Amino acid sequence: MPHILAESLAIDFPLYHMGARSLKKRILSKAPLRLREDASHRVVVSALRDLSFRIERGERVALIGHNGAGKTTLLRTLAGVYEPVAGRLEVAGLIGSLIDPSAGMDQESTGRENIVLRGLFRGLSEAESTAMADEVGAFSGLGEFLDVPVRTYSAGMQVRLSFAMATVMEPEVLLMDEWFLAGDAAFMAKAREKLTRLVNDADILVLATHDMEVVREWCTRAIRLDAGRIVADGPVAEVLEPA
Amino acid sequence: MLDATLPRPDQGQLYICDAARPRRRAAALEDLATGLRRWRLPAALARLDIRNRYRGSVLGPFWLTLSTAVMVVGLGILYSSLFKLEVRNYLPFVAVSLIVWGMINQTVTDACTSLTSAEGIIRQLPLPFTVHVLRSVFRNALITAHSLPLVFLVFLATGTLPGREVLLLFPGLLLVVVNAFFVSLLLGMVCARFRDIAPIVNSFMQLAFYMSPVLWKPELLGDTARWLPLNPFYTVMETVRGPLVEGGVTPLVWLSAVLYTLLVAAVALAFFVRFRGRIAFWV
Numbered sequence: 001m002p003h004i005l006a007e008s009l010a011i012d013f014p015l016y017h018m019g020a021r022s023l024k025k026r027i028l029s030k031a032p033l034r035l036r037e038d039a040s041h042r043v044v045v046s047a048l049r050d051l052s053f054r055i056e057r058g059e060r061v062a063l064i065g066h067n068g069a070g071k072t073t074l075l076r077t078l079a080g081v082y083e084p085v086a087g088r089l090e091v092a093g094l095i096g097s098l099i100d101p102s103a104g105m106d107q108e109s110t111g112r113e114n115i116v117l118r119g120l121f122r123g124l125s126e127a128e129s130t131a132m133a134d135e136v137g138a139f140s141g142l143g144e145f146l147d148v149p150v151r152t153y154s155a156g157m158q159v160r161l162s163f164a165m166a167t168v169m170e171p172e173v174l175l176m177d178e179w180f181l182a183g184d185a186a187f188m189a190k191a192r193e194k195l196t197r198l199v200n201d202a203d204i205l206v207l208a209t210h211d212m213e214v215v216r217e218w219c220t221r222a223i224r225l226d227a228g229r230i231v232a233d234g235p236v237a238e239v240l241e242p243a
Numbered sequence: 244m245l246d247a248t249l250p251r252p253d254q255g256q257l258y259i260c261d262a263a264r265p266r267r268r269a270a271a272l273e274d275l276a277t278g279l280r281r282w283r284l285p286a287a288l289a290r291l292d293i294r295n296r297y298r299g300s301v302l303g304p305f306w307l308t309l310s311t312a313v314m315v316v317g318l319g320i321l322y323s324s325l326f327k328l329e330v331r332n333y334l335p336f337v338a339v340s341l342i343v344w345g346m347i348n349q350t351v352t353d354a355c356t357s358l359t360s361a362e363g364i365i366r367q368l369p370l371p372f373t374v375h376v377l378r379s380v381f382r383n384a385l386i387t388a389h390s391l392p393l394v395f396l397v398f399l400a401t402g403t404l405p406g407r408e409v410l411l412l413f414p415g416l417l418l419v420v421v422n423a424f425f426v427s428l429l430l431g432m433v434c435a436r437f438r439d440i441a442p443i444v445n446s447f448m449q450l451a452f453y454m455s456p457v458l459w460k461p462e463l464l465g466d467t468a469r470w471l472p473l474n475p476f477y478t479v480m481e482t483v484r485g486p487l488v489e490g491g492v493t494p495l496v497w498l499s500a501v502l503y504t505l506l507v508a509a510v511a512l513a514f515f516v517r518f519r520g521r522i523a524f525w526v
């Protein structure tokens with residue numbers, strides 16, 4: 001049964017390579033809110049602090065908050081990139097994440113080669129990946145450019161390829177950064193339709209965004225983060241109102 | 244962007260991470276198992292690295308073969324007269340030496356960036372770290388493979404052919420690869436955390452080149468040669484070079500090479516178990 005459960009989850013980013021002790025002292029002496037010194041005397045940024053929530057099957061959750069509130073960090077933690085320093089995290093279900101458009105993209109390879117590579121990244125066999133290339137290629141609408149190195153693509157073409165590659169999956173838990181909702185207008189209608197299908201098929205959606213229109217349209221629940229803490233959690237209408 | 248984390252076969256589709264009970268050993272072993280099982284991915288990435296590195300070049304990775312060939316001929320002639328050795332005997336030795344040393348040197352140097360160079364991927368996709376380490380190992384193995392024809396050429400030209408002991412080459416190569424993997428894992432982690440290590444390793448390798456019998460034959464040391472098995476570079480290199488040009492390897496060399504490999508593996512695994520969860524923060 002797909003669900004996400006977080007209990008007092010915390011993530012600290014250690015600031016390595018900070019150099020001199022005096023610099024450390026200066027930074028810490030300014031009574032910082034999120035910078036502190038941990039047990040082994042490192043300066044750390046508290047990226048996420050004491051998060052507890054449970055997301056059940058069928059919920060569409062928006063993560064909202066200012067820049068640096070911890071939205072993307074939380075997404076990455078849910079995806080399994082960062083291990084929490086405290087607390088417990090449980091994610092049941094096949095995870096699909098749409099976080100960074102260009103991760104794992106090789107600029108020197110052709111679009112088709114990149115699609116196969118992406119398949120391998122996801123643990124598909126070479127044959128399955130090659131089969132995927134046709135489907136993705138058709139959706140991206142790149143046509144003959146599919147066999148040209150990605151480095152020669154325009155920004156828009158790269159976005160299309162990324163989007164097409166990223167959305168060939170059927171995850172139960174879909175983690176999405178707002179990047180995926182921005183794109184060139186001509187492609188947008190098609191992309192929107194695809195995303196809608198992806199979101200509808202997923203059991204859980206977690207979406208980090210600044211765009212309140214998007215939140216109202218897609219989500220049933222909103223979690224507002226501020227400085228790494230949850231400041232509001234509830235139905236979209238309730239959380240958005242006072243802000 | 245994307246990545247579907249595939250179902251982890253041994254735990255279904257459940258991802259649990261509990262800071263109070265980290266299960267570090269299980270996580271590290273699972274990382275290794277998954278990474279090795281998906282060897283096709285690092286192999287594809289390694290091929291891509293080589294293609295990109297030599298993109299647009301006519302000879303591509305064979306430039307390295309060519310430069311090794313020039314080195315072998317030049318050094319072969321010079322050092323055989325310096326050491327008063329017969330060119331016919333010395334040339335195969337120095338050819339194999341330079342190729343094997345080239346692989347060791349390149350692997351160790353690359354090991355320092357095995358994880359930091361994969362920063363972009365590490366921060367986006369929860370892939371096993373083993374994949375990035377294997378990528379570095381495969382890349383160097385592939386590059387070295389391009390120099391193999393040179394060995395045959397030298398053997399043909401000098402008319403020296405190894406006997407049946409050449410079969411021992413394969414366990415030797417296996418040992419080198421196992422070593423390369425654990426060194427890449429260990430140095431990859433250490434260099435990600437402490438950025439001063441990479442330059443230290445670089446200058447250390449230069450010293451190791453002169454201190455190890457790469458250009459000079461171990462016999463030239465005379466009595467002091469009995470201390471040589473303490474040099475891990477020598478013994479690991481010798482497990483490959485011995486069967487090819489020196490008529491075999493002494494058991495002592497094998498013992499030292501195996502012990503050293505076990506030591507590196509133990510340290511690397513201990514580090515990996517303890518710090519695997521921190522790597523994403525280091526790179």
